[in-house]
Structure formats: structure tokens, C-alpha cells
Amino acid sequence: NGGGQDAKNLRVKLVLLGDSGVGKSCIVLRFVRGQFDPTSKVTVGASFLSQTIALQDSTTVKFEIWDTAGQERYAALAPLYYRGASVAVIVYDITSPESFSKAQYWVKELQKHGSPDIVMALVGNKADLHEKREVAVQDGMDYSEKNGMFFIETSAKTADNINELFEEIAKRLP
Ligand code: GTP
Ligand code: MG
Numbered sequence: 001n002g003g004g005q006d007a008k009n010l011r012v013k014l015v016l017l018g019d020s021g022v023g024k025s026c027i028v029l030r031f032v033r034g035q036f037d038p039t040s041k042v043t044v045g046a047s048f049l050s051q052t053i054a055l056q057d058s059t060t061v062k063f064e065i066w067d068t069a070g071q072e073r074y075a076a077l078a079p080l081y082y083r084g085a086s087v088a089v090i091v092y093d094i095t096s097p098e099s100f101s102k103a104q105y106w107v108k109e110l111q112k113h114g115s116p117d118i119v120m121a122l123v124g125n126k127a128d129l130h131e132k133r134e135v136a137v138q139d140g141m142d143y144s145e146k147n148g149m150f151f152i153e154t155s156a157k158t159a160d161n162i163n164e165l166f167e168e169i170a171k172r173l174p
Contacts, residue, residue: 007057007058007059007060008059008060009059009060009062010059010060010061010062010170010173011061011062011064012061012062012063012064012086012087012169012170012173013064013066013084013085013086013087014063014064014065014066014085014086014087014088014089014169015065015066015068015081015082015085015087015088015089016028016065016066016067016068016088016089016090016091017068017070017078017082017088017089017090017091017106017110018070018090018091018092018099018102018103018106018123019070019092019093019096019098019099019102019103020042020069020070020071020072021042021070021093021096021099022070022091022092022093022096022099022125022126023040023091023093023125023126023156024043024067024068024070024091025037025040025043025047025067026040026125026156026157027089027091027123027125027154027156027162027165028047028049028065028067029156030156030159030162031051031162031163031165031166032049032050032051032065034159036156036157036159038157042069042070042071043067043068043069043070044069044074045069045074045077046066046067046068046069046074046077046080046081047066047067048064048065048066048067049065049067050062050063050064050065051063051065051166053163053166053167053170055167055170055171059170061170061173063087063166066081066085068081070102078109079113082110082113082114083113083114083115084115085114085115085118086115086117086118086119086173086174087118087119087120087121087169087173088106088110088114088118088119088120088121089120089121089123089165089169090103090106090107090110090120090121090122090123090149091103091123091125092122092123092124092125092135092140093124093125093126094124094125094126094127094129094130094133094134094135094140094153095126095129095132095133095134095135096134096135097134097135100124100135100139100140103122104143107120107122107143107147107149111147117174119150119169119172119173119174120147120148120149120150121149121150121151121152121165121168121169122140122143122144122147122149122150122151122152123151123152123153123154123165124137124140124151124152124153124154125153125154125155125156126155126156126157127153127154127155127158127160127161128155128157128158128160137153140153150168150169150172152164152165152168
């Protein structure tokens with residue numbers, strides 16, 4: 001801690017939103033347990049997990065993660081989880097244009113009803129399925145830039161960019 005700055009311990013409420021099947025639960029499982037479940041079951045309601053990371057300046061960030069259910073029947077529950085969240089991670093599947101549209105729906109919903117200073121990240125998951133890609137990287141980048149969001153493509157399967165996603169969020173906390 002030679003920089004003269006005091007180490008901080010931050011607690012962050014984070015909500016994951018996005019269509020069913022895009023890999024929200026798998027991203028959380030990869031981040032928290034370092035595992036991948038190819039037979040991951042659909043989430044019912046929501047599930048909660050937490051994970052703490054240390055940053056280079058010895059600040060620690062404890063993520064309290066609400067992994068919501070993407071199936072349409074649970075959409076009305078979403079405000080319970082995004083209300084009061086300081087971070088929203090909105091996930092789509094790079095092989096599914098429908099899921100990219102759904103991600104845009106969630107961005108608009110949060111712009112209307114989320115905390116005004118919420119940090120939003122747009123995540124294109126399943127980047128390992130590049131031969132089935134139907135959403136261009138540029139489309140994710142352009143959309144996120146227009147909406148002042150952080151953007152990254154990840155793979156919960158290969159672990160590509162999963163830790164980076166949470167580290168980048170931590171750096172952007174107010
Ligand atoms: P809901 O709980 O219904 O909202 O879905 P979800 O977004 O939590 O999806 P989940 O994490 O359960 O993953 C759905 C399916 O996609 C599972 O069969 C996963 O194994 C698969 N999957 C998730 N992430 C990846 C990935 O990065 N690459 C590949 N190839 N498959 C993935
Ligand atoms: Mg799930």
C-alpha cells in the first residue's frame with residue numbers, strides 16, 4: 001500500500017439479466033467456483049452467490065450476485081433484484097440475435113427504472129461458439145458505446161474473459 005491510498009473493502013450488489021439460456025448461471029458458476037456445467041438447469045426465480053476479489057491496490061470487492069431467471073414467466077420479478085443494485089450485467093449469446101434484442105430491452109428497462117448511477121456491463125457470452133456466431137463483435141461494441149456501458153465477450157465454457165469481466169467492473173465502481 002505504498003501509493004498512500006488506504007485499502008478499502010467494498011460490497012457491491014450485482015444483478016445478472018438476460019434471456020433464458022444465454023449462460024448467466026454458468027458465468028456465475030465459473031467466476032465463483034471455477035467450474036462449468038454443460039447440463040446447467042434453468043434458474044427458477046433467482047439464485048444468490050457471493051465472491052470476493054482483491055484488486056492491485058489491495059482493495060477488496062465483495063460481489064453479492066443475484067442471478068435472475070431469464071424465462072419470460074419470471075420477468076415481473078426482475079425489479080426485485082435490480083432495485084438497489086449498483087451493477088447490472090446484461091448478457092446475450094453471440095449465436096442468438098434474439099438474445100441480443102432482449103439485452104437491449106433490459107438496458108432500456110434499467111435506464112428507466114434502475115439506480116441512476118448504476119454501472120452497466122454488456123456481455124456477449126458463448127464466444128467459444130465462433131463458427132455459429134450471429135451477432136458481430138462490432139454490434140455489441142457499438143451498442144454499448146452508445147449507452148455508456150462496458151462491453152466484453154466471454155466464454156463460461158473456456159473461462160475466457162470471466163475474471164476480466166468482474167475485474168473491469170470493479171475498476172469502474174464509483
Ligand atoms: P436461465 O436460468 O433460464 O435464465 O438461463 P441461463 O442464462 O442461466 O443459462 P445457463 O447458464 O443455465 O446456460 C444455458 C446453456 O448454455 C447450458 O447448456 C450451458 O451449458 C450453456 N452455456 C453457458 N455458457 C456457455 C458458454 O460460454 N459456451 C457454451 N458453448 N455453452 C454455454
Ligand atoms: Mg440461470
